[in-house]
Amino acid sequence: MLHRLLWLGLLCMGPALAAGPEPAAGEYLFRAAGCAGCHTDGDHAGAFLAGGRELMTPLGVFYSPNITPDKDTGIGRWQEADFLRALRHGRGPDGRHYYPSFPYAAYTRLSDADMRALWAYLKTVPPVRQANRPHELPWYLKYRSLLSAWKWLYFRPGPYLPNPVKDAAWNRGAYLAQAAAHCGECHTPRNRLGGFRIGLYLAGDKVGAEGGLVPNITPDKETGIGRWSRSELIDYLKTGMRPDGDFAGGLMAEVVDNGLKHLSQQDIEAIATYLQSVPPVMHAVRKPKPEKAQEEFEY
Numbered sequence: 001m002l003h004r005l006l007w008l009g010l011l012c013m014g015p016a017l018a019a020g021p022e023p024a025a026g027e028y029l030f031r032a033a034g035c036a037g038c039h040t041d042g043d044h045a046g047a048f049l050a051g052g053r054e055l056m057t058p059l060g061v062f063y064s065p066n067i068t069p070d071k072d073t074g075i076g077r078w079q080e081a082d083f084l085r086a087l088r089h090g091r092g093p094d095g096r097h098y099y100p101s102f103p104y105a106a107y108t109r110l111s112d113a114d115m116r117a118l119w120a121y122l123k124t125v126p127p128v129r130q131a132n133r134p135h136e137l138p139w140y141l142k143y144r145s146l147l148s149a150w151k152w153l154y155f156r157p158g159p160y161l162p163n164p165v166k167d168a169a170w171n172r173g174a175y176l177a178q179a180a181a182h183c184g185e186c187h188t189p190r191n192r193l194g195g196f197r198i199g200l201y202l203a204g205d206k207v208g209a210e211g212g213l214v215p216n217i218t219p220d221k222e223t224g225i226g227r228w229s230r231s232e233l234i235d236y237l238k239t240g241m242r243p244d245g246d247f248a249g250g251l252m253a254e255v256v257d258n259g260l261k262h263l264s265q266q267d268i269e270a271i272a273t274y275l276q277s278v279p280p281v282m283h284a285v286r287k288p289k290p291e292k293a294q295e296e297f298e299y
């Protein structure tokens, strides 16, 4: 009897299980994670997610690949497991290592469920036939096998582990900031090997992502955003408007317009809570002000 009841139960659960993750949940995450900005060549009216966007880095020029479901030029032949492996481990279906210009060092912190939702959403995007453009890198960086050394030094795969001492909102903010919205990928300075500089988490860089200045967003009062109130920070993340009335420019304008602007009030507040709790780091990256701040250590 019990047996039959169990079977019945399983049969009823069948359709729910088969339905799998919701593309809508994936789309929300896709925005938070900024996938479209890198995988769409917006400057040249490129098709959505068909790749070809130029990414200038100190190491060379990368061109993002086509991630539409086109079978020949995109990722239309991929299985869900291939996608999970790309995000979690930075490896392609054929085993090759990806360059960290694809921010998988952050995406590895996403939960399995969120990765599956992302995949469910990506499958709903119209396929576009567009061949990938090879990266323009110095010869010694063309060997992808070398990336295993980089990974050994700097990459720790695995999902975000909640901090039990903190509440749910803080953990949600940390998850969004670290895993999805990858704030540190731009705001934490790197050494010459492309690894994060220890002790400078979110402390900014004079010559950061794609060559521009990236400000210090730790709560340091002199060199970071320690003087911003919580509501100023929330407004900035939602609209891009700084407390002094200026608007976010460059890459941050993209982060806000394509991503943060679409998040719920609750999620934005969670990110602000997390951001105001990270250790303040005194690290001046902006030129004239503030006068007293210690200059960046030249390496």
Ligand code: HEC
Pocket (backbone or CB within 6 Å): 030, 033, 034, 035, 036, 038, 039, 055, 062, 063, 064, 065, 066, 067, 074, 075, 083, 086, 092, 097, 098, 099, 100, 101, 102, 103, 107, 118
């Ligand atoms: C900062 C720019 C950037 C962002 C943001 C970004 N990507 Fe990428 N992505 C790249 C680059 C560059 C590569 C190519 C890496 C290489 O050649 O090793 C890549 C590679 C990939 C690949 C492998 C494609 C293939 O043909 O092997 C997938 C899948 C992918 N990205 C999905 C995503 C998803 C999903 C997101 C959002 C969660 C995302 N990317 C966000 C830059 C980015």
Ligand code: HEC
Pocket (backbone or CB within 6 Å): 176, 177, 181, 182, 183, 184, 185, 186, 187, 209, 212, 213, 214, 215, 216, 217, 224, 225, 236, 242, 247, 248, 249, 250, 251, 252, 253, 255, 271, 275
């Ligand atoms: C793709 C790179 C990139 C990512 C990802 C990114 N930022 Fe930024 N951010 C920038 C740049 C560049 C600026 C400077 C914008 C400007 O010049 O107006 C900036 C500016 C800011 C500022 C304003 C600081 C000031 O002093 O003006 C805040 C706050 C901020 N970012 C928070 C975040 C948070 C929180 C995240 C993650 C949710 C994030 N950023 C993700 C590149 C990035």
